[in-house]
Amino acid sequence: MSEPVQVTGMVLSSMPVGEYDRRVVMLTRERGKLSMFARGARRPGSILMAAANPFVFGSFTVYEGRTAYSMVSADVKEYFIELADEQPGVYYGFYFLEFADYYGLEGIDEAEMLNLLYVSLKALLSHRFENRLVRRIFELKALTINGEYAPDQQAMSPSARYTCQYIASASIDKLYTFTLKPEVLRELEQLMDQYISRVVDRKFKSLSILQMFEEEV
CATH class of the missing domain: 1.20.1440.120 (Recombination protein O, C-terminal domain)
Incomplete structure (x- = not known):
């Protein structure tokens, strides 16, 4: 597995994939626009459930795969839930x-x-x-x-x-x-x-x- 990468970004879009996952598109400061999977994000109690939604801004730990990234953790700075x-x-x-x-x-x-x-x-x-x-x-x-x-x-x-x-x-x-x-x-x-x-x-x-x-x- 590749080394983890830290990026700062905002989730632009999110859609359900499979039974529990989400596919997320994020704009990041360091690497531009990234497509990634938040595996298990729709599973009750997942640490990614709240982070894998549009407007969420923060620091994310991701792994780079052959065709997409995987989000493994998030330090959310702003949810913009008031919107x-x-x-x-x-x-x-x-x-x-x-x-x-x-x-x-x-x-x-x-x-x-x-x-x-x-x-x-x-x-x-x-x-x-x-x-x-x-x-x-x-x-x-x-x-x-x-x-x-x-x-x-x-x-x-x-x-x-x-x-x-x-x-x-x-x-x-x-x-x-x-x-x-x-x-x-x-x-x-x-x-x-x-x-x-x-x-x-x-x-x-x-x-x-x-x-x-x-x-x-």
């Missing part, structure tokens, strides 16, 4: 996880994307910002991190241009420090919708639910 009671906040959270899964790659340093996920979920729970604004900040910064953001700034109003430039250049700990006037937020939403439709070729399941909520606003 389950947030409507529609939990769907924003699932959308962020799907977005991170789309761009995540194995074998690369994903520290920035992992930090962005963490602070964005915290921003949803803080209730200091509109969920719609948190979503657009997350999207724009995620695209910037992954080298996909190069908008036509001449098509923007001065306020929207400044906002986009700030989000793209700010450190992650400074992202959620401002609010926007309704008209600027609407412009940012339109710009991001148009841009994402050009560079992202996946339909996110959680986005269809989110759009129903946002249409009611």
Whole structure:
């Protein structure tokens, strides 16, 4: 058996496999996006039962196999269980996880994307910002991190241009420090919708639910 590896990460998705196991996809700081099995995680009393769920953030001990990793222990720092009671906040959270899964790659340093996920979920729970604004900040910064953001700034109003430039250049700990006037937020939403439709070729399941909520606003 290979030597154990310590990784810091967040669970992006989890699905049942067999009678007692789970297959987990995790974004890790050290090794990028990893697929792994949490064996026995659905067995009553398993030490992995609570750790092998979406949004769980912490330090994990894993073993590297030929085709996948195996999770053997977890030191959970944050469960984000409060999100389950947030409507529609939990769907924003699932959308962020799907977005991170789309761009995540194995074998690369994903520290920035992992930090962005963490602070964005915290921003949803803080209730200091509109969920719609948190979503657009997350999207724009995620695209910037992954080298996909190069908008036509001449098509923007001065306020929207400044906002986009700030989000793209700010450190992650400074992202959620401002609010926007309704008209600027609407412009940012339109710009991001148009841009994402050009560079992202996946339909996110959680986005269809989110759009129903946002249409009611």
